Every structure is written in structure tokens, then in C-alpha cells.
Amino acid sequence: MSLLxxxxxxxxxxxxxxxxxxGASFELDHGRTLGVVGESGSGKxxxxxxxxxxxxxxxxxxxxxxxxxxxxLLDISKRKWLHLRRSEVAFVFQSPVDSWNPTRVLxxxxxxxxxxxxxxxxxxxxxxxxxxxxxxxxxRALGSYPHQLSxxxxxxxxxxxxxxxxxxxxxxxxxxxxxxxxxxAEILEILHELRTEANLSLVIISHDLSVVSRLADxxxxxYGGRVVERGETEDVLGLPVHPYTRxxxxxxxxxxxxxxxxxxxxxFGEIADQGCxxxxxxxxxxxxxxxxxxxxxxxxxxxxxxxxxxxxWSKERS
Amino acid sequence: MTxxxxxxxxxxxxxxxxxxxxxxxxxxxxxxWLLVVxxxxxxxxxxxxxxIPADPARLAAGLEAGPDQVAQVRQxxxxxxxVVVQYVNYLGGLISGDFGDSIRxxxxxxxxxxxxxxxxxxxxxxxxxxxAGLGILLGIIWAYWPRGLHxxxxxxxxxxxxxxxVFWVGLLLQVGLAANIDWLPIxxxxxxxxxxxxxxxxxxxxxxxxxxxxxxxxxxxxxxxLPITTIVFHNIALTMTxxxxxxxxxxQRPYVQAARARGVSESKVVTVDALRNALNxxxxxxxxxxxxxxxxxxxxxxxxxxxxxxxxxxxAFQAFDYNAIMAVTIIATASFVLINSLVNRIYRxxxxxxx
Amino acid sequence: xxxxxxxxxxxVDPLTLWVLxxxxxxxxxxxxxGVLAPHDPYSLEVSNRFAPPSGEHLFGTDQTxxxxxxxxxxxxxxxxxxxxxxxxxxxxxxTIYGALAAWYGGLADRLLVRVVDVFLAFPYLIFAxxxxxxxxxxxxxxxxxxxxxxxxxxxxxxxGQVKSILNEYHVMAAQTLGAKKSxxxxxxxxxxxxxxxxxxxxxxxxxxxxxxxxxxFLGLGAQPPTPEWGRLVAQSKQFVLNAWWxxxxxxxxxxxxxxxxxxxxxxxxxxxxx
Numbered sequence: 001m002s003l004l005x006x007x008x009x010x011x012x013x014x015x016x017x018x019x020x021x022x023g024a025s026f027e028l029d030h031g032r033t034l035g036v037v038g039e040s041g042s043g044k045x046x047x048x049x050x051x052x053x054x055x056x057x058x059x060x061x062x063x064x065x066x067x068x069x070x071x072x073l074l075d076i077s078k079r080k081w082l083h084l085r086r087s088e089v090a091f092v093f094q095s096p097v098d099s100w101n102p103t104r105v106l107x108x109x110x111x112x113x114x115x116x117x118x119x120x121x122x123x124x125x126x127x128x129x130x131x132x133x134x135x136x137x138x139x140r141a142l143g144s145y146p147h148q149l150s151x152x153x154x155x156x157x158x159x160x161x162x163x164x165x166x167x168x169x170x171x172x173x174x175x176x177x178x179x180x181x182x183x184x185a186e187i188l189e190i191l192h193e194l195r196t197e198a199n200l201s202l203v204i205i206s207h208d209l210s211v212v213s214r215l216a217d218x219x220x221x222x223y224g225g226r227v228v229e230r231g232e233t234e235d236v237l238g239l240p241v242h243p244y245t246r247x248x249x250x251x252x253x254x255x256x257x258x259x260x261x262x263x264x265x266x267x268f269g270e271i272a273d274q275g276c277x278x279x280x281x282x283x284x285x286x287x288x289x290x291x292x293x294x295x296x297x298x299x300x301x302x303x304x305x306x307x308x309x310x311x312x313w314s315k316e317r318s
Numbered sequence: 319m320t321x322x323x324x325x326x327x328x329x330x331x332x333x334x335x336x337x338x339x340x341x342x343x344x345x346x347x348x349x350x351w352l353l354v355v356x357x358x359x360x361x362x363x364x365x366x367x368x369x370i371p372a373d374p375a376r377l378a379a380g381l382e383a384g385p386d387q388v389a390q391v392r393q394x395x396x397x398x399x400x401v402v403v404q405y406v407n408y409l410g411g412l413i414s415g416d417f418g419d420s421i422r423x424x425x426x427x428x429x430x431x432x433x434x435x436x437x438x439x440x441x442x443x444x445x446x447x448x449x450a451g452l453g454i455l456l457g458i459i460w461a462y463w464p465r466g467l468h469x470x471x472x473x474x475x476x477x478x479x480x481x482x483x484v485f486w487v488g489l490l491l492q493v494g495l496a497a498n499i500d501w502l503p504i505x506x507x508x509x510x511x512x513x514x515x516x517x518x519x520x521x522x523x524x525x526x527x528x529x530x531x532x533x534x535x536x537x538x539x540x541x542x543x544l545p546i547t548t549i550v551f552h553n554i555a556l557t558m559t560x561x562x563x564x565x566x567x568x569x570q571r572p573y574v575q576a577a578r579a580r581g582v583s584e585s586k587v588v589t590v591d592a593l594r595n596a597l598n599x600x601x602x603x604x605x606x607x608x609x610x611x612x613x614x615x616x617x618x619x620x621x622x623x624x625x626x627x628x629x630x631x632x633x634a635f636q637a638f639d640y641n642a643i644m645a646v647t648i649i650a651t652a653s654f655v656l657i658n659s660l661v662n663r664i665y666r667x668x669x670x671x672x673x
Numbered sequence: 674x675x676x677x678x679x680x681x682x683x684x685v686d687p688l689t690l691w692v693l694x695x696x697x698x699x700x701x702x703x704x705x706x707g708v709l710a711p712h713d714p715y716s717l718e719v720s721n722r723f724a725p726p727s728g729e730h731l732f733g734t735d736q737t738x739x740x741x742x743x744x745x746x747x748x749x750x751x752x753x754x755x756x757x758x759x760x761x762x763x764x765x766x767x768t769i770y771g772a773l774a775a776w777y778g779g780l781a782d783r784l785l786v787r788v789v790d791v792f793l794a795f796p797y798l799i800f801a802x803x804x805x806x807x808x809x810x811x812x813x814x815x816x817x818x819x820x821x822x823x824x825x826x827x828x829x830x831x832x833g834q835v836k837s838i839l840n841e842y843h844v845m846a847a848q849t850l851g852a853k854k855s856x857x858x859x860x861x862x863x864x865x866x867x868x869x870x871x872x873x874x875x876x877x878x879x880x881x882x883x884x885x886x887x888x889x890f891l892g893l894g895a896q897p898p899t900p901e902w903g904r905l906v907a908q909s910k911q912f913v914l915n916a917w918w919x920x921x922x923x924x925x926x927x928x929x930x931x932x933x934x935x936x937x938x939x940x941x942x943x944x945x946x947x
Contacts, residue, residue: 052579078584086581099576101591103669112590113580145670161580358791363800366807481932483883485890486906486924493913493920613796617887628798632891635802643803650796658794 003168003201004028004051007065011046014058021046022225028218030168033195033202035216035233037209037248043225044205048173051203052089053081069168086117090162094174096154100146107142110161117165129160133190152183159190163198171203176211188214209252213237218302221245224277231302241304241313244278276306284308348659352652359651360412363644364405377638378421417645422637427645430630436520437507438626441618442611444523444542445549450604453554457561457600461569462588472562476555488548488621496544505623508538545622549615553607561600568592598668605661609654688940695933702749712740714747714900723916733918735908741919744900745926751901753930755812755894756881759819764874766820767827768866774828775835776858785832789825797822797884798891805893812901815894819884823877830873834866868945872938879934886927902927 004027011021021043028034038044049055051068053076066073069088076084085091093099101109114122130138133156141153149157155175162170172191176184192215195202204215212219212233219236221229221244229242240246276282279289286308296303297310304310375392376383383391392398395418396407411418417427460472496504508515508522513534515525522541526534568574569592577587607614616628623629627646634642701708712730718738726733732741774785801818808814838844839862847857886903888894895901897908902923909919 054575054578082581082583085579091576091579093572093576093579095572098572101573101577101595102671103595104591109577109591112577112582112586116581116583116586147671158576165581354787355791355794359795363803366803369807477932477935478928481879481883481935482928483886483890483903483906483924483931485887485903486920486927489906489910489913489920489924493917498914609794610796613799616798616802617891620891631799631802635806636892638806640806643799643806647796647799647803650799651794654794654796 002027003030003069004034004203005065005067006051007063009047009050009061009063009066011043011050011055011062012060013056018225020225021050024220024222024227026218026220026227026230028169028201028203030201031195031199032217033204033215035212035219036203036205036222037207037212037219038222039207041224042222044207044222045173046225047222048091048171048203048205051169051171052085052091053078054091082116087165088167089169089171090165090167092155092158092162092170092172092175095178096151096158097146097178099158100154102146104145105142106144106146106149106157110142110157113161114164122164126160126164129164130157133157133160133194134186135160150183151179152186155179155183155187156190159187159194163194163200166198167200169201169203171205173205174207175204177206177208184211191215209237209248221248226277226305228278228306229302229304231300235300236302239313241299242278242306242309243282243284246309247281278306284312352655352659355655356648356652359648360409360644361405363647364408367640367644368401368404412648417648418641420634420639420642422634422639422642427642430642431627431645431649433520434625434627434630436524437522437624438612438615438619438628440521440523440542441545441549441615441624441626442608445546445553446604446608446611448546448550449554449557449607452550453557454561454597454600456554457558458565458588458593458596460558460562461565461596464566472558475551476559479551479553480555482552484548484552485617485621487551488544488618491544491548492621502540502543504544505621506541507624508534508541513537545618545624548618548621556603556607557600560603561596564599565592565596568596571595594668598665601661601664601668605658605664608661609657612653613650688944691937691940695937699749699753702746703754706747706750710740710743710746712743714739714744715898723912723919725916726918726922732922733916735916735919736912741905741922744905745902745923748900748902748905748923751812751895751899752882752886752903752927753878755816755885756878759816759823759881759885760874760877762820763823764827764870764877767824767829768831768863768870770824771828771831772835772858772863772866775832775839776854776862782832785828789829792822792825795822798888801888801893802891805888810893810896812895812899815885815888819881819888823881827870827873830869831866834869835862838862838865872942872945875934875941876938879931879938882927882931882934 006027007025009021009024010019012019024043024047026034036044036047046055050061051066051073053073055061063074068084071080071084071088073084100106110126111123114126127138130141135141135153135156141149141157146154159175175191176187179187188211191202191204194200195215202215204212206212216233219229219231219233220227221236221242223244229236229240229245236245237249240249275288275290275292276285276294279285282289284306289308294305294307296305297307299310373388375388375395375397378395379388379391396404399407408418415428417431419425420427420430423430456472460469463469492504496502508526510517510522510525513526513529513531515522515529515531515534518525518528522538523535526538569588571592574587574592577591578584582591612627615624615626616631618624619626619628620632627649631643631646633639634646716739718734721734721738722736724730724734724738730740730742732745735741735744770785774782797819800822801815804818804821805811805814808817844857844861847861852861885894886901886906889901889903890907892907895904897904905923906920906927909916909923913920
């Protein structure tokens with residue numbers, strides 16, 4: 001049974017003509033991890049915010065269906081969203097330093113969150129979770145101001161606070177991008193372990209393919225606000241079909257052998273209103289790509305939104 | 319860029335002493351700074367007082383005085399001594415709170431000042447409370463709901479309030495609400511004797527409150543309405559707009575988003591998390607405003623014949639009463655420095671990153 | 674594409690036009706007020722005192738029958754002219770001192786910070802009274818007092834800006850290439866302060882006008898029969914019940930001029946930050 005089901009999700013920000021997210025569909029089963037990959041501006045953060053009711057005021061969200069753990073998320077009140085954020089869904093954001101109010105001691109901020117969930121008595125539980133994520137002296141850490149702790153420490157605290165509600169779904173938006181690479185590995189390890197320990201479903205959003213490939217069972221590749229390819233991680237990242245996914249993988253630096261192939265650059269404001277969003281950067285572009293939206297083609301466990309890419313892939317296989 | 323910001327926000331030497339050790343060192347430095355500024359004010363006004371075109375002895379002796387009497391007064395006031403000696407004598411007097419005598423009221427300036435101070439403080443305290451309270455509240459509302467009719471209205475108030483000269487606003491209010499329709503007294507402060515209220519604090523509002531006489535209280539408030547409205551209308555723009563920009567900047571910070579994501583309620587996110595940080599620049603600015611207020615109430619006190627320090631300074635200026643003008647300059651300067659060092663302490667409480 | 678072409682064809686952008694109109698209009702007001710004023714601002718016509726606004730006297734007449742509209746127009750020279758003079762001198766003195774202090778650092782710089790702080794602590798109204806009481810009443814002593822208290826804020830601003838510009842790479846590059854100190858200051862530093870200076874300058878003309886008219890309202894500054902604007906409002910005070918127009922129109926003019934500079938300064942600031 002799936003925990004999260006999103007069908008045809010579209011988001012417009014206030015005062016913007018083109019959607020930040022258009023027609024995104026994906027689902028996620030209990031205990032599984034979904035990776036969302038894309039460059040900045042691809043709409044991946046919008047997905048995260050939309051799933052928490054955190055879109056800025058004035059943003060419009062449409063979908064044919066969004067469900068989380070049996071709750072319908074379409075057109076629900078702010079109060080209901082608040083309730084969901086206190087029980088079902090939790091977040092970890094990109095910059096651990098910026099995720100905490102710089103002028104308040106961490107303990108009071110943490111208590112605000114626990115109180116909000118009606119679980120002020122969970123403080124002792126939080127302390128044990130903090131120890132679990134590698135904070136040796138929780139009392140001292142919580143007695144500090146954010147600027148007194150390292151990014152790694154703060155991100156551990158963010159994770160612990162997110163998990164203390166025992167949410168069904170954790171959404172981690174670029175959880176390691178702002179950290180040193182050694183700390184990055186530790187945080188990923190923690191997320192990896194907690195997933196099984198707490199029977200947690202995880203949405204991990206990142207521009208970094210190595211992060212996604214390490215954690216995710218399924219991958220959604222986003223470009224220009226659309227989902228261009230979706231499937232099991234080994235399918236999508238192992239044998240990519242969409243020219244964008246291919247480009248993304250080819251641009252990853254390798255230690256030996258062939259040099260990396262840079263992805264054709266994107267000029268500012270180049271995303272087309274009409275046709276395939278990737279068309280202007282695509283080497284497989286056909287004339288129809290510029291005019292009509294590519295239809296999703298079912299492929300293995302997921303789909304690919306690119307006809308020419310699918311053809312090329314089949315040719316290569318045969 | 320950050321240098322400019324810091325420079326414009328923090329006045330006084332405090333910002334360079336932030337990393338020095340301990341509160342006592344800071345206190346001593348603050349005190350030293352107060353002395354330096356006051357000495358500068360004294361010296362500058364003293365130098366100015368010696369280039370005065372009118373002969374102070376002549377003025378002090380009165381118009382009918384003959385040359386002998388003028389010479390006598392000159393000797394009595396020490397005006398025949400060398401300027402340096404006069405300067406030292408003046409400084410010596412200051413230490414014991416002696417600002418010399420007023421040639422207008424013919425009593426020690428310090429007595430005049432103490433008599434006028436309560437009326438000014440009444441105006442300043444009431445108007446400042448309203449500016450701070452109302453300005454912050456409206457700024458928050460404006461930042462949180464940036465669109466709509468109220469935001470247009472607030473913008474008009476902000477722009478008009480700062481662009482309309484304060485004396486004109488006062489005049490218009492007098493014409494509109496007092497002179498023609500007699501709703502409110504056109505000028506003057508609370509008359510203690512008329513209402514049989516004892517003069518305890520000197521402030522009409524406080525004394526009438528102490529007397530618990532309803533009609534006296536109403537009268538004291540009626541007296542305050544026009545001057546206070548004038549001051550608040552003219553000064554609230556800064557607080558309101560700064561609060562708005564500071565608050566909307568904070569509301570866009572990731573920590574606000576993160577707190578919401580943690581399930582913290584919207585009201586708590588806004589009033590506890592964002593507000594606390596958004597207040598920082600506003601507190602600094604309010605401190606500057608409060609610091610300048612003693613010098614800033616002059617025009618309002620003159621328009622509304624409010625018997626405070628400002629009106630006293632104005633009368634002194636008209637009578638070339640230089641001792642009085644010097645005294646007001648010194649008091650106003652010293653109060654600015656004092657208030658600002660106090661505000662810097664508040665600032666430190668608000669922002670723990672400044673140690 | 675089409676959009677950018679459209680803006681390109683509309684060769685003068687609104688903001689530039691606004692500045693030009695303001696400068697032109699004030700130029701006429703200050704230099705050749707006679708062109709706009711229908712009457713002699715000083716000619717008395719006691720029989721026609723307190724005439725309400727009409728086609729002949731747009732703003733009505735005052736207690737001696739002088740045309741208030743003409744007086745306001747001739748007063749611009751004193752009010753706006755003085756405001757320009759104050760802000761102009763203050764910005765020049767402040768810029769030079771601030772730039773030099775930031776450039777040389779050390780004692781000069783520390784002294785600057787202290788001096789600026791001292792001046793900031795002075796209440797300008799009372800200080801202006803002190804100056805006026807000793808130098809004598811009149812526009813000159815008020816101008817002296819205001820410039821004396823106004824330049825430090827420019828010095829502070831320019832100092833801060835220069836300090837941060839000095840840390841930028843293009844200045845370091847010029848230094849590495851062996852440019853002379855004075856050259857660097859003149860060509861690589863000062864020009865970068867112009868933008869903020871212009872914004873501040875524009876806003877301050879409005880502020881100076883408010884300060885100046887406030888002082889003349891109190892009887893400092895210009896003396897009768899000069900039709901300085903603050904003076905006009907001050908004189909109107911005692912006749913406010915007989916002649917509302919006397920108090921209202923000069924005030925409206927001050928308000929509109931200040932408003933113009935406030936809004937213009939805001940627009941310039943938005944332009945320079947975007």
C-alpha cells in the first residue's frame with residue numbers, strides 16, 4: 001500500500017506566469033525512499049514545500065490527487081496542515097545553520113516544536129534520539145545558540161527533532177549540501193540507518209546523484225518543473241533513457257578513464273512555454289519536441305517523457 | 319557594506335568596545351564617553367556664547383541700567399575675567415549642577431529646568447510609547463499582510479507623516495479640531511490650580527491620576543491629544559516602515575520556514591521567532607529617536623504653548639538668555655548619550671551573538 | 674524580445690524624466706521666479722487684505738494684501754535654495770573628510786568616528802538656536818548651524834562605503850599595478866560612492882527643507898519680509914481663524930516639494946539596488 005500518492009501536481013507562485021511545477025506524479029510505499037534529482041530551478045524544492053503545506057502565501061497548488069497516509073491533502077485548511085506537520089510529515093532542510101533562529105537557545109526552539117506536537121513530555125525521548133544521531137552531550141548542545149555549534153551538529157539536531165514525532169514521512173531537502181564531505185557521509189549514514197530502524201519513508205531531494213544513488217529505492221528526475229523520468233534507482237541511474245538524465249550522469253566527474261562530458265549550458269529564461277522543457281538543450285531534438293508536450297512512455301518500473309530518447313535507447317539495446 | 323550598516327545602526331563608541339572585557343569596563347568607557355560628549359557640547363556652546371553680539375551684562379542689567387550698574391553686573395557675573403577663567407568657572411559650576419542664572423526669569427537655570435522637565439517628559443513618554451507600540455504593531459501587520467487596502471493606507475500615512483512639516487500638522491490640527499469646532503483645547507497644558515489638583519510630580523496627567531478626580535483626568539488627557547497626535551503622526555513613519563521591512567525580511571528567512579515545518583504554530587513563529595530578530599534595528603532606531611526627543615519637542619511645545627524644556631529654550635533664545643540655552647543644549651546632548659548607551663545594552667540582550 | 678524593443682524605443686525612462694522635470698521646475702523657481710509669479714511679492718495693498726483665493730490671487734492675500742501665491746514662488750529661492758546649499762556643502766565636506774579618513778585610517782579615522790558621534794548627539798534645533806543667538810538671527814546663522822550638524826552623517830556614510838570598497842578586488846588590483854594613491858581614490862573609489870550619495874542627497878533635500886522651515890517657523894532663519902516658506906506659515910498662525918488659506922497653501926507647497934524629494938529618493942534607491 002502506498003503512503004504517498006501524487007497525481008498531476010501543479011504549482012504556481014504568486015505573480016508568476018509559468019508554473020514552478022507542472023503535472024508531477026509519483027508515489028511512495030511505506031518504508032521506501034524516493035530520490036528527487038534535478039538542478040536548481042527544476043522544481044524539486046517546490047515538491048517538498050507542497051507536501052508540507054509550506055508554499056509561500058499566494059502560491060496556487062492544483063492536483064488530481066495528493067494523499068499522504070490516507071489523508072487527502074487537497075484544499076485542506078491551514079490548521080489541518082499544521083496537524084499533519086505535527087504528526088505525519090517532518091522536514092530537514094538544506095542549511096542547518098539557517099534552520100534555527102540565531103537569537104534563541106536551541107532548547108527553547110526544540111521545546112516549541114515538541115509543545116506544538118503536544119508532546120512536551122517527549123523531551124527525554126528527544127535526548128535519547130539525539131544520542132542516537134551522534135550528539136554525545138545533548139544537554140550542552142541544546143543549551144547553545146546555533147552559532148556556537150557546527151553545521152553537522154545542527155543538522156543532527158534537526159534530524160532528531162524531525163524524528164521525535166515519529167512521522168510516517170521524512171522529507172529531506174538537500175540535507176547534506178551545506179556540509180563538509182566527511183560530515184556529509186556521516187549524515188547520510190544516519191539517514192540510511194534510521195530508515196530501517198524507524199520504518200521511515202523518506203523523500204530525499206538533491207542535485208547530487210551520489211547522494212540519491214546511495215539512499216533512494218526509486219528516483220524521480222526533474223527538469224524545468226516537470227518530471228522527465230521516473231523509475232527504480234538502478235534502472236534510472238544505471239540505464240538512463242531521457243537525454244537530460246543521460247547528460248546529468250555523463251557530467252559527473254570520474255576518477256579515471258574518459259573525461260566527463262559537460263551538460264550543454266542553459267541560458268537564462270530559456271525554458272519554453274510550449275513543447276518539451278528540455279528541447280532547447282537537447283541533442284535529440286526533433287521538430288515536434290518544440291511544439292507538443294512529450295507524453296510519458298511507460299518504461300520498466302516507471303516512465304520516460306521523451307519519445308526520441310526511448311527510440312535511441314531501444315536501438316542501443318538491440 | 320556591512321561596515322556601513324553597522325556604522326549607521328550603532329552610535330557611540332560601544333560598537334568598538336563589544337569585545338572588551340566585562341560590564342564594568344564597558345560602564346567606565348560609557349561614562350568616559352558621556353563626559354567627552356558633554357564637554358564638547360559645553361565647549362562649543364561656550365565659544366558661541368562669547369561671540370554673542372549683544373552684551374550679556376547689558377542684557378542682564380536691564381534696559382534702564384546706567385553704565386555703573388552694568389559694570390557692577392559684569393563684575394558680579396564674572397564677565398570681566400579672561401575667557402579661560404570664565405570657562406573654568408562655568409565648568410566648576412556644572413559639576414555642582416549650577417548652570418548659572420537666567421537673565422530672563424532671574425533665578426537659577428537649574429530651577430527653571432526642573433520646573434519645565436515634567437511637562438516635556440509627559441509629552442515624550444506618552445508619544446514615545448505610542449510611536450513604539452503602534453509603529454511596531456502596524457509594521458508587523460503591514461509585513462504579514464503586504465497587500466490590501468490597509469497597506470495602501472499605511473503607506474500614505476508613512477509618506478505623508480514624514481513629508482508634512484510638523485509645525486504645519488500642528489497648525490492644521492489646531493484649526494481643524496480646536497479653533498473651529500471647539501472639541502479640544504487649542505493650546506496650553508493642564509492647569510493644576512483650576513482643577514484643585516496638588517502638584518506632586520509636575521505632570522498634569524500623573525497628578526490628575528493621583529488625585530483620582532475624573533474631570534481632572536479627562537482634562538489632562540484632552541490637553542494631551544493634539545500635541546501627542548502631532549508628534550506621533552510625524553514620527554511614526556520611521557518605526558512603521560523599518561519594522562515592516564525588517565519583519566518581512568525575517569519572515570523570508572529559512573529558520574521561519576523550518577520552524578513552521580517543525581509544526582510550530584504560525585502565531586508563535588511570527589511573534590516569538592521572527593519578531594525577536596526583526597526588532598533589532600527597530601530598537602536601535604527608536605533609541606536614536608528617544609535620544610533626540612528632548613531637542614525635538616521644541617516646535618510642538620511652541621505651537622501648543624506647552625510649558626516644557628522646548629518652550630523654555632525657545633523663550634530663552636528670544637531673550638538672548640544664553641545661560642539657559644547652554645543648559646538646554648547640554649542636557650539634551652547628555653540625555654541622548656545616556657539613552658543610547660542604555661539602548662545598546664538592550665540590543666545586547668536581544669542579540670546574543672553580540673557579546 | 675518585443676518587450677525590450679518597446680522600452681528601447683521609449684528613449685527617456687520615467688525616472689530620468691522625473692529628475693529632469695524636478696530640476697527644471699526648481700531651477701525656474703529659484704533663478705527666475707518673476708516668470709511664474711503674477712504679482713510683486715512685496716507690494717502692499719492694505720485695502721485688499723485677507724482676500725480669499727480667486728483667479729487673481731490663487732492662494733489669496735495676507736494681512737497686508739500681498740499676493741500669497743507670488744510670495745510662495747519668490748520664497749522658493751530662500752527655502753529650496755537654502756536646502757540645496759545645506760545639503761550641498763554638507764555632502765562635499767562630508768565626502769572629502771570621510772574618504773580621507775577611511776583612506777588614511779589610524780588617528781584621523783578614529784578621530785572622525787568620535788567627531789561624528791559627538792555631532793550626532795547634538796539636538797539640531799536647540800543647537801541652531803544657540804548659534805542663532807550668538808551669530809544673530811538670520812538665514813546665514815541657521816545655514817551655518819545646519820551645515821555644521823549635517824556633514825558628519827555624510828562623512829560617516831562615505832567612510833563606511835570607502836572602507837568596504839577598499840577591500841574589493843578592483844582596488845587591490847589597481848594597487849598591485851602600482852597606481853598612485855590619489856589616482857585610486859579618485860578613479861576607483863569615489864565613483865563607486867556616487868550612487869548612494871545621490872540617493873541620500875535627494876532624500877536629504879527634503880529633510881533639510883523640513884528642518885529649515887521648522888527653524889524659520891520658530892523665528893530663526895530668514896527674517897521678515899522675506900517670503901521664506903516656514904516664515905509664511907509662522908506669520909499665518911495668528912490669522913488662522915480669519916484666513917485659512919494663509920496657513921494652508923504655503924504648507925501644502927512645502928509638503929508637495931518634500932514629498933517629491935522623498936518619493937524621488939525612494940525611486941532612485943530602488944533603481945540603484947535592483
